[in-house]
Amino acid sequence: MIRTVATTPFDDQKPGTSGLRKKVPVFQQAHYAENFIQSIFDALSGFEGKTLVVGGDGRYYNREVIQKVIAMAAANGFGKLMIGQGGILSTPAASHLIRKYKALGGIILSASHNPGGPKEDFGIKYNAENGGPAPEKITDAIYARSKEIREYRIADIDEVDIDTIGKVEVEGMTVEVVDPVRDYADMMESLFDFNALRRLFESGFRMRFDAMHAVTGPYAKEIFERRLGAAEGTCRNFHPLPDFGGHHPDPNLVHARHLYEEMMGPDAPDFGAASDGDGDRNLIIGKGIFVTPSDSLAVLAANARVAPAYTAGLAGIARSMPTSGAADRVAQKLGIGLYETPTGWKFFGNLLDAGMATICGEESAGTGSSHVREKDGLWAVLLWLSILAARGESVKEIVEKHWAEFGRNYYSRHDYEEVETVHANGLIKELRDRLPDLPGTQVRGLTVETADDFAYHDPVDGSISEHQGIRILFEGGSRVVFRLSGTGTSGATLRVYIERYEPESARHGLDTQQALAGLIAAAEEIAGIRRHTGRGRPSVIT
Structure with a gap:
């Protein structure tokens, strides 16, 4: 049965650069999450019978809100939901599913690199049909609707099993629970030369990847250890936990200090990396050297041709305004466009869709390319590995040679x-x-x-x-x-x-x-x- 529930607006549901983020107790208020979800649906049009991708980083309250989305999507007339098994989908994986299966869009439940737990952070973000964060005209419409909403529609249904892969029918809507990793891992294999990367690990190359008990754990296990043959134990903290193990899943030198100290130690692996809560950020550390996100963007752009997906070269490079100008000199040497945008990945979407840029980056540890419309932590790690395999040099040697050439x-x-x-x-x-x-x-x-x-x-x-x-x-x-x-x-x-x-x-x-x-x-x-x-x-x- 479908009900129409009377409600009153909340005055604090203005989306930020990456959706609506509040403390969990705020979202647990009666009608709070429902109001925002209905405001998303009311800001859209033509979604009757269409597909919506749903998933998140597994943080506290993720599963409960997914059940609300299922019930409300059914009541509002969606034709199908694709949900990551266990409610898990990294942000770049969700972007890929939206694009691959031509969904209307997706609801991503995450507060990115912010801490999780009963008193910590939660977030809801809508991604558009190109797989990228909703543009300002949509987020403005969502906010406007949230200030005047008086009712929402919801189906009275039993809790849907989101842990078993398969399909069920809910009030005339199909709910398909999908493997959250397979499609994404297959895409990575199409972008990079996995045979060359296997040979790198077979040569004795050692890597440490810290998933920070966040969403990239299952993805990293599948790609690095199973598909590429990295030694078991290469991936650490790979079980996603609702509170991220009590840690702050932000891959920087404060919250991933243990990785930094290991990489500066006498028996450091050859390469260290980490990702954040929802899998869109990355930390790159070589033996004896931390690579700033701004420098990482520049090095990746300068060497991207080593990967099969980029052998034809780059259309352009885009960076957020606060990101350093290191990539500007790479673009100048390559003779391609350089675009300086505001902070927020949504500003890169138009450039990527128009074919004006291929690689984008932000100083806040986000880099990505035209393969999806989100920043992508594991993609950046795989491109770094590809460069290391092709050049046969250490991270430190590559970075120092880059500085010598570009400043x-x-x-x-x-x-x-x-x-x-x-x-x-x-x-x-x-x-x-x-x-x-x-x-x-x-x-x-x-x-x-x-x-x-x-x-x-x-x-x-x-x-x-x-x-x-x-x-x-x-x-x-x-x-x-x-x-x-x-x-x-x-x-x-x-x-x-x-x-x-x-x-x-x-x-x-x-x-x-x-x-x-x-x-x-x-x-x-x-x-x-x-x-x-x-x-x-x-x-x-x-």
Whole structure:
């Protein structure tokens, strides 16, 4: 039986850069998840009889919300749901299923790299029919609907078994539970030369992959150990857990410190990598060297031709504005386009769909290509392995040769987490008000060349996205960027990005924070971070 349930709007259901993220107790409020799911359906059209892909990263409350989606999709007239077994689907795997099976779109249940558990984070994101995050016109429509919703439709049904592969009928709708790994692993095998990678591991090459008790564990086990023959134990923390084992599934030097220390140790493996909660981010560490996400994007783009999928070359490279300019010089040498977008993978979708870009990346550990419309952690790891196999060099040798050819971008991000929103907004407003007066001024011996509030003019559809981050550019190519993150669930996260370009190889061996010390001090002086936030140092430095 299908019921129409009366409800009232919540005032906090505005999607961020990657959907709606809140603490689990917020989503557990009566009608809260249902209101947002119905708002998604109401913002769409023509979905009667169509297919919807559903899955998530296995975090706490994942299974319960999947049951709500099943009941509401049936009541709203969808023809079919494809659900990852056990409710598991990595974000890139969900994107692939949407594209491969020509689904209308997908609902991905994840809060990405945020912690999970009864009091931690949960998220709901809608991906469109191209497999990518919903564009702003859809997320704006979802938010508008959430502010006026008065009822939702739901079917009174028994709980559906999502642990057994197969099909069942629910109120005239087909629910198909699918292997969450197979289609994705098959796609990876079509993109890369798995025979060459098998030979790499047969040669004695050692790798450590940390799935952080998150969604990529089953994928990594299947690809690295079963299909490529890596030694058993190559994949660690590979069982997805609702609370990620009590850890924070963010692949950076703070939350994956144990991997970093192992890779810096005397008996380090040849290659180390990690991924995050929903499988779209990556951490790359070689023996004795951490590779920043910005440098990783540049190295991958410069060497992509070693993989069968990219032998014809790249159409272009896209990066988010806060990401370092390392990839810009690669694009220039290759004679291809370089596109600078706002933060958020949805901005890459138009470029990929139009065939203008092939590889995209963000400084927040996300890289991907035109094979899906999401960033893809395991894809990045496999391309790195392909480069290592083709060049026969270590990660450190490859990166240092890249710097010698293109110059080094010293780069770091300083995060001030859970800042009171009013103080974070005050800092940004004060900066915006000062922008006209900054060019030409001197700060800590540096001269401000330009200062602006980044606005993106989409070259495909002509849309304009304003207020995407405050940029302070200094003479000589250094810069500092300030922006507020849209991925947290409480307070505001102030992100400060510091970058210095160094063309001279003799100066490529400096400690990053030491090399950036003058810019870090200039950022504090320009923005008054301590004055606004009360923080004397960042919460996280990456």
